[in-house]
Amino acid sequence: MKTVTISTLNKLKQAGEKFSCLTAYDATFSSQISTAGVEVMLIGDSLGMVLQGHDSTLPVSVDDIAYHTQCVARGNKGSLVMADMPFMSNASMEQMLINAGKLMQAGAHMVKIEGEAWLAEGIRELTRRGVPVCAHLGLTPQMVNQFGGYKVQGKTEEAAQAIIAASQTLVDAGASVILLECVPNEVGRLVTEAVQVPVIGIGAGPYTDGQVLVLHDMLGVTMGRTARFVKNFMTETDSIPAAISRFHQEVKDNTFPAEEHCFQ
Numbered sequence: 001m002k003t004v005t006i007s008t009l010n011k012l013k014q015a016g017e018k019f020s021c022l023t024a025y026d027a028t029f030s031s032q033i034s035t036a037g038v039e040v041m042l043i044g045d046s047l048g049m050v051l052q053g054h055d056s057t058l059p060v061s062v063d064d065i066a067y068h069t070q071c072v073a074r075g076n077k078g079s080l081v082m083a084d085m086p087f088m089s090n091a092s093m094e095q096m097l098i099n100a101g102k103l104m105q106a107g108a109h110m111v112k113i114e115g116e117a118w119l120a121e122g123i124r125e126l127t128r129r130g131v132p133v134c135a136h137l138g139l140t141p142q143m144v145n146q147f148g149g150y151k152v153q154g155k156t157e158e159a160a161q162a163i164i165a166a167s168q169t170l171v172d173a174g175a176s177v178i179l180l181e182c183v184p185n186e187v188g189r190l191v192t193e194a195v196q197v198p199v200i201g202i203g204a205g206p207y208t209d210g211q212v213l214v215l216h217d218m219l220g221v222t223m224g225r226t227a228r229f230v231k232n233f234m235t236e237t238d239s240i241p242a243a244i245s246r247f248h249q250e251v252k253d254n255t256f257p258a259e260e261h262c263f264q
């Protein structure tokens, strides 16, 4: 695959073409996922749950993400590599810069940070130092204790407007990508239309520019109940590479997500 950069994603958005993203944590899956043409690979702090067995993403360290980013970078065949900034890794501006630097030196092409409009200052500092940022809004799992569970966000008119306004503020501050998690379809559509940069969704409806899922979820390798937005791509295919290709194809032709994976 031709190397994917942020410019590639911008061009896809301008052309009205969809792109796909999967989490990756190791070199072999990295090779498989990038070979399938999946544009973005995310070293998600979801690894705290799917690899380490914790019941939230909070225990994940910067070193954990850096280690898995190195593994993914070695297997990568051309996808854009994005690494999650874990819980409290941006506790101060200085720590945020140092930790983002570690993830970039581990092989990430950009970092993703959870938050709201208050992230603006940090995003400005990172981008001016050459670290592209994806701002993760909506259901931000590092806030699970504040939210009281993994609940759909942006359900009231006021909450929806806050997410749209925060997206604009963070793009103005320099965010290269927006990621929206667990919001009604309409919020996904309004943010995607409002901002110039690519918007990736998970449980954010069919209108976002890109779609992301956790690798284990889409392979049906889970520990119990899964979120509404999850689709098991192994049920219609006979191999893991075929399931990954099928996910990519269904995102490209906009058949995934279907209504059953969305919040109205």
Ligand SMILES: Nc1nc(=O)c2c([nH]1)NC[C@@H]1CN(c3ccc(C(=O)N[C@@H](CCC(=O)O)C(=O)O)cc3)CN21
Pocket (backbone or CB within 6 Å): 045, 046, 049, 050, 057, 139, 141, 150, 151, 152, 182, 214, 216, 217, 226, 227, 228, 229
């Ligand atoms: N394996 C895995 N997949 C993920 O998508 C994921 C992780 N782990 N770990 C970190 C977070 C946690 N995430 C979650 C977990 C559960 C729901 C969930 O069950 N949501 C309810 C919404 C209920 C409501 O408010 O209506 C759902 O029914 O989907 C959503 C996101 C997403 N992330």
Ligand SMILES: CC(C)C(=O)C(=O)O
Pocket (backbone or CB within 6 Å): 023, 042, 043, 044, 045, 046, 047, 084, 179, 181, 202, 212, 213, 214
């Ligand atoms: C679910 C995605 C968006 C994520 O942040 C992760 O895998 O950690």
Ligand SMILES: [Mg+2]
Pocket (backbone or CB within 6 Å): 044, 045, 046, 057, 084, 141
């Ligand atoms: Mg994450």
